[in-house]
Amino acid sequence: MKKRTFIKSGLLAMGALLTTRKSYPLEYYPMPSDRKWAVVYGTWCGSSRDASLWISEGMDGIANVFDVRENPDLSAYQHVIIGGAIRAGKVSQELQDFIAARKDLLKTRLRGYFAVCGNMMKPVGPEQTKLLIDDHIAALCGVPGLPSKVFLGRITYGLMEPDVRKQMQGYKMPEYDNLKRPGCLEFGKMVLQGIKV
Numbered sequence: 001m002k003k004r005t006f007i008k009s010g011l012l013a014m015g016a017l018l019t020t021r022k023s024y025p026l027e028y029y030p031m032p033s034d035r036k037w038a039v040v041y042g043t044w045c046g047s048s049r050d051a052s053l054w055i056s057e058g059m060d061g062i063a064n065v066f067d068v069r070e071n072p073d074l075s076a077y078q079h080v081i082i083g084g085a086i087r088a089g090k091v092s093q094e095l096q097d098f099i100a101a102r103k104d105l106l107k108t109r110l111r112g113y114f115a116v117c118g119n120m121m122k123p124v125g126p127e128q129t130k131l132l133i134d135d136h137i138a139a140l141c142g143v144p145g146l147p148s149k150v151f152l153g154r155i156t157y158g159l160m161e162p163d164v165r166k167q168m169q170g171y172k173m174p175e176y177d178n179l180k181r182p183g184c185l186e187f188g189k190m191v192l193q194g195i196k197v
């Protein structure tokens with residue numbers, strides 16, 4: 001083969017490779033499984049992402065974990081855990097809209113709910129479960145009575161929108177980190193154990 005033809009065909013092959021290669025979002029699937037589980041979360045500053053990954057970890061890593069802003073297609077998932085961060089008593093608008101648009105699909109696949117909140121750094125109890133899960137997330141989904149957990153989260157000023165940071169600092173709110181991995185693992189394990197297939 002002539003040198004020029006060789007270079008030309010090499011470049012063509014590289015071009016074909018570059019144009020056909022698709023990019024995929026990173027999938028947190030440490031342990032592939034026939035049981036198709038998804039954890040979908042809404043977050044502002046990421047503590048709910050960590051909670052979601054740890055929930056999956058508690059399920060031996062079989063659940064794929066999605067930020068709701070990825071707009072995941074859940075049709076291939078049999079089992080879904082849904083939840084997220086709380087601001088002004090509510091999950092993010094993106095999560096609310098996601099749930100509203102998929103109520104029918106979610107109805108038969110929802111297996112658990114969670115919320116991540118500050119609760120003024122005080123321990124959470126049945127009152128927060130009623131407020132944030134029963135009267136809010138479960139009500140949005142229209143499926144009551146599923147296993148659920150309210151986790152304490154974090155305040156990290158460096159991750160906040162500047163106006164929100166200013167507002168929170170104005171309240172003299174200190175930074176804190178009350179999210180605990182063992183509680184998230186335990187919740188994931190508990191939800192998985194309740195569903196055998």
Ligand SMILES: Cc1cc2nc3c(=O)[nH]c(=O)nc-3n(C[C@H](O)[C@H](O)[C@H](O)COP(=O)(O)O)c2cc1C
Nearest residue numbers: 044045046047048085087088089117118119153154
């Ligand atoms: C602007 C703002 C509003 C908040 N509102 C509430 C609230 O109403 N109730 C609550 O318990 N925690 C509230 N929190 C605390 C958050 O729920 C907590 O920081 C959580 O870990 C955030 O989750 P994320 O890191 O996934 O966004 C608020 C935090 C911020 C910054």
